[in-house]
Amino acid sequence: MAGSSxxxxxxxxxxxxxxxxxxALIELDATFKxxxxxxxxxxxxxxxxxLMNLLSTLMTPSEGELWIDGRAxxxxxxxxxxxxxxxxxxxxxxxxALTASENLMFFAQLYGLSHPEGLDQLxxxxxxxxxxxxxxxxxxxxxxxxxxxxxxxARALLPDPSVLLLDEPFTGLDQExxxxxxxxxxxxxxxxxxxxxxxxDLSVMERISDVALVLKRGRKAYSGALSAELSLAELxxxxxx
Amino acid sequence: xxxDLTVGDxxxxxxxxxxxxxxxxxxxxxxxxxxxxYAPMEGTMRAVQRIFYFHLPxxxxxxxxxxxxxxxxxxxxxxxxxxxxxFALACAEVGLAFGVIVLTTGPLWARAAWGVWWKWEPRLTTxxxxxxxxxxxxxxxxxxxxxxxxxxxxxxxxxFGAPNIVFVHxxxxxWRGDHPNNIQLEPEMRVVLYSCLLIFxxxxxxxxxxxxxxxxxxxxxxxxxxxxxxxxx
Amino acid sequence: xxxxxERSLWRATWVIFDKDLRVELRSKETxxxxxxxxxxxxxxxxxxxxxxxxxxxxxAPGVLWAGLLFVGALGVGRxxxxxxxxNAFTALALSPIPRTAILAAKVLMNFILTAGTMALMTPLxxxxxxxxxxxxxxxxxxxxxxxxxxxxxxxxxxxVLAVGARFPEVLLPMVTFPLVSxxxxxGVRGCAALFGTAVDDDYWAWAQMILAxxxxxxxxxxxxxxxxxxx
Amino acid sequence: MSHLPPPHPLDDTHxxxxxxxxxxxxxxxxxxxxxxxSLCCGLLSVSYADIPPNRPKxxxxxxxxxxxxxxxxxxxxxxxVTAPATGSVDAxxxxxxxxxxxxxxERLEELRYKHLWIAYSIxxxxxxxxxxxxxxxSEAVASRLDELKGRVKRLEAQRSSEEG
Numbered sequence: 001m002a003g004s005s006x007x008x009x010x011x012x013x014x015x016x017x018x019x020x021x022x023x024a025l026i027e028l029d030a031t032f033k034x035x036x037x038x039x040x041x042x043x044x045x046x047x048x049x050x051l052m053n054l055l056s057t058l059m060t061p062s063e064g065e066l067w068i069d070g071r072a073x074x075x076x077x078x079x080x081x082x083x084x085x086x087x088x089x090x091x092x093x094x095x096x097a098l099t100a101s102e103n104l105m106f107f108a109q110l111y112g113l114s115h116p117e118g119l120d121q122l123x124x125x126x127x128x129x130x131x132x133x134x135x136x137x138x139x140x141x142x143x144x145x146x147x148x149x150x151x152x153x154a155r156a157l158l159p160d161p162s163v164l165l166l167d168e169p170f171t172g173l174d175q176e177x178x179x180x181x182x183x184x185x186x187x188x189x190x191x192x193x194x195x196x197x198x199x200x201d202l203s204v205m206e207r208i209s210d211v212a213l214v215l216k217r218g219r220k221a222y223s224g225a226l227s228a229e230l231s232l233a234e235l236x237x238x239x240x241x
Numbered sequence: 242x243x244x245d246l247t248v249g250d251x252x253x254x255x256x257x258x259x260x261x262x263x264x265x266x267x268x269x270x271x272x273x274x275x276x277x278x279y280a281p282m283e284g285t286m287r288a289v290q291r292i293f294y295f296h297l298p299x300x301x302x303x304x305x306x307x308x309x310x311x312x313x314x315x316x317x318x319x320x321x322x323x324x325x326x327x328f329a330l331a332c333a334e335v336g337l338a339f340g341v342i343v344l345t346t347g348p349l350w351a352r353a354a355w356g357v358w359w360k361w362e363p364r365l366t367t368x369x370x371x372x373x374x375x376x377x378x379x380x381x382x383x384x385x386x387x388x389x390x391x392x393x394x395x396x397x398x399x400x401f402g403a404p405n406i407v408f409v410h411x412x413x414x415x416w417r418g419d420h421p422n423n424i425q426l427e428p429e430m431r432v433v434l435y436s437c438l439l440i441f442x443x444x445x446x447x448x449x450x451x452x453x454x455x456x457x458x459x460x461x462x463x464x465x466x467x468x469x470x471x472x473x474x
Numbered sequence: 475x476x477x478x479x480e481r482s483l484w485r486a487t488w489v490i491f492d493k494d495l496r497v498e499l500r501s502k503e504t505x506x507x508x509x510x511x512x513x514x515x516x517x518x519x520x521x522x523x524x525x526x527x528x529x530x531x532x533x534a535p536g537v538l539w540a541g542l543l544f545v546g547a548l549g550v551g552r553x554x555x556x557x558x559x560x561n562a563f564t565a566l567a568l569s570p571i572p573r574t575a576i577l578a579a580k581v582l583m584n585f586i587l588t589a590g591t592m593a594l595m596t597p598l599x600x601x602x603x604x605x606x607x608x609x610x611x612x613x614x615x616x617x618x619x620x621x622x623x624x625x626x627x628x629x630x631x632x633x634v635l636a637v638g639a640r641f642p643e644v645l646l647p648m649v650t651f652p653l654v655s656x657x658x659x660x661g662v663r664g665c666a667a668l669f670g671t672a673v674d675d676d677y678w679a680w681a682q683m684i685l686a687x688x689x690x691x692x693x694x695x696x697x698x699x700x701x702x703x704x705x
Numbered sequence: 706m707s708h709l710p711p712p713h714p715l716d717d718t719h720x721x722x723x724x725x726x727x728x729x730x731x732x733x734x735x736x737x738x739x740x741x742x743s744l745c746c747g748l749l750s751v752s753y754a755d756i757p758p759n760r761p762k763x764x765x766x767x768x769x770x771x772x773x774x775x776x777x778x779x780x781x782x783x784x785x786v787t788a789p790a791t792g793s794v795d796a797x798x799x800x801x802x803x804x805x806x807x808x809x810x811e812r813l814e815e816l817r818y819k820h821l822w823i824a825y826s827i828x829x830x831x832x833x834x835x836x837x838x839x840x841x842x843s844e845a846v847a848s849r850l851d852e853l854k855g856r857v858k859r860l861e862a863q864r865s866s867e868e869g
Binding site for chain 3: 056057058079080082083085087089090091092093094095096097098102106107109110111112139148155
Binding site for chain 2: 638656660674679683690
């Protein structure tokens with residue numbers, strides 16, 4: 001990716017999404033800077049999933065605009081932006097009938113990726129990163145939830161996305177898996193990617209996040225940097241109450 | 242704050258529908274006089290031939306409704322404007338109403354004229370299949386909720402469904418080439434037919450207009466409710 | 475990021491199709507289901523319609539095309555079964571490929587499944603109904619192939635949309651059947667012409683009509699698909 | 706695919722009020738039922754009207770002279786149509802069939818009128834019901850709009866008093 005400006009950026013303005021007769025997200029203004037991990041918090045139904053879906057361009061906003069690396073959604077279209085987003089969701093999104101490496105290979109081909117030593121090498125490297133090298137030739141249907149989650153993470157990180165959306169990324173992971181995932185997230189943070197994570201496990205979030213965005217009933221309840229004095233849990237309680 | 246509520250005030254209920262309704266009602270009476278008293282008795286089919294004066298205009302308008310629905314659906318797919326979708330829905334509904342008329346009066350006529358309720362004849366088959374497609378459309382629109390994906394599904398159905406008919410017609414014509422006895426219309430019959438057509442067009446336009454308005458107003462209402470939830474929340 | 479040009483459409487189509495085919499060859503789930511369903515259908519039809527040879531030849535077109543209709547509906551309904559475990563479809567939808575590529579791959583897959591099942595079912599039916607279809611093998615295959623293609627072209631976009639609109643699966647055949655009725659009429663009449671049980675014996679005219687239908691349905695589907703799924 | 710977020714508790718309270726004048730799913734089902742029923746009624750009445758030509762009863766007005774098997778058979782068959790001479794046999798066979806043919810013609814005439822009236826009433830019924838249902842729905846939505854606008858006004862008044 002562009003070496004001169006390593007910092008990616010995601011910006012939303014008056015981002016609004018309505019379903020039928022109610023709003024899931026109302027006029028959200030926010031800027032997410034590259035190289036920062038943003039914790040996205042809020043009670044159930046606050047609009048977290050909707051925001052994730054909007055940022056990943058799976059949903060089209062009812063109103064408002066979205067920029068990734070300065071390119072507006074309404075101008076370049078969803079398909080261009082989509083390629084710059086990595087998404088880890090509630091579901092693992094892996095094909096059970098394919099092996100781990102075939103899963104990654106499929107998406108590598110869809111994203112049109114290339115590697116100096118061939119795609120196989122790229123896939124092997126990425127599997128190594130998430131600790132799945134040994135399971136590379138096994139069909140994913142036999143994977144535990146934690147292994148599938150690792151594969152899902154590897155899939156999301158495959159194209160080195162500008163924006164990384166992590167919706168409950170630590171589900172099913174063991175201690176070692178969480179540590180690996182954290183390391184990966186930090187690696188991509190160092191690369192300058194925008195990282196937005198949402199999890200109910202506040203202790204991990206506390207460790208990795210730099211800023212926080214709290215949603216309440218589709219509106220912004222708090223946004224700003226985290227400080228040493230204010231713990232994430234406290235902040236969350238205060239802004240949601 | 243009030244600027245948030247400009248979701249498009251619904252137009253004032255005008256008196257125009259009442260005028261047109263009166264015109265349509267009067268037209269219906271005129272049509273009765275024309276059909277039952279003025280029109281001459283047809284030689285072979287006799288009384289039952291008079292069904293034809295209602296049947297044929299209904300069939301034309303049914304087709305018109307479905308074609309307009311398909312056109313409006315195409316516009317909706319391309320432009321994503323809610324009004325096109327509402328118009329398509331209204332057209333389909335009006336078309337279906339006329340379709341019911343066609344498909345009930347048709348067999349009644351066929352039974353008395355040909356001795357069978359149904360004949361595998363191009364026009365009948367075409368109409369029946371078109372009716373089925375748009376009945377599906379209506380069922381999906383009525384029971385599927387009113388979300389954009391459902392609207393789109395309906396639009397695709399209409400856009401694919403209407404041109405389908407050309408194929409059905411060509412196919413059945415090739416298969417069962419016998420056209421029904423083309424009735425030689427006497428001048429009086431022609432007068433009756435075209436007057437009936439005119440009156441039915443008025444009814445069609447009226448029904449379409451009312452229906453479209455209802456759909457638009459329902460959308461305005463739900464938009465208003467949405468804005469209210471936004472302001473209140 | 476690779477340039478997203480027209481070539482990427484074909485490449486993405488091929489990649490998705492290749493993946494689907496691999497999954498299918500490995501699990502054989504859909505094909506086994508369809509094949510078995512086709513066999514059951516053949517037996518039911520054979521019980522229902524068996525008569526003297528002349529009668530058998532007369533009912534054969536209807537039986538074949540009714541079979542195609544049911545098999546096709548089942549196959550199209552299963553289009554996204556492969557994508558739905560673990561919600562893998564979301565990942566597919568997230569990748570920067572033209573949506574049309576997804577449609578094209580799925581149409582291809584559905585076509586292959588339906589045509590493959592029919593390739594098994596037709597000889598079985600011929601066997602059960604004491605028919606000798608070998609003189610008609612090639613034209614019959616072309617008719618059925620075109621019919622299967624038409625079914626896939628109409629049914630697949632609807633199946634894709636139904637995923638988004640969260641329809642119950644029963645609605646899908648209900649919607650698809652009237653839409654493919656031209657294919658059905660032409661197919662049945664074409665087969666009757668081929669078998670010599672109809673007055674008109676020009677089966678090729680019917681095949682042409684199905685071909686025209688396929689072309690228009692295909693063009694319409696591929697032209698409109700980007701708009702259909704833009705939400 | 707995407708998950709619809711659960712509705713806000715707040716929206717729910719709003720919705721309950723709004724549903725009062727709205728067309729509920731129940732209303733839609735009712736509408737579909739009425740449409741189906743009316744269609745069934747129409748078809749039933751049609752098939753009822755079709756019974757007479759199949760019954761030999763109507764022929765009692767004009768007694769059949771002479772035991773003529775053909776004349777007796779033809780009315781009971783499900784073919785009310787008289788291709789004026791169904792077979793040359795008929796024409797050759799008798800002067801008497803002319804009476805039965807007359808009766809047949811009369812029955813057919815009766816059938817024609819019956820079908821005409823049914824068709825005619827169906828036309829009326831469909832148009833009337835369509836316009837009526839549209840009208841009702843339009844009134845329901847109009848009252849709902851009024852109610853919503855009232856709530857907007859109240860909200861605005863409340864806001865301005867808070868600001869002022």
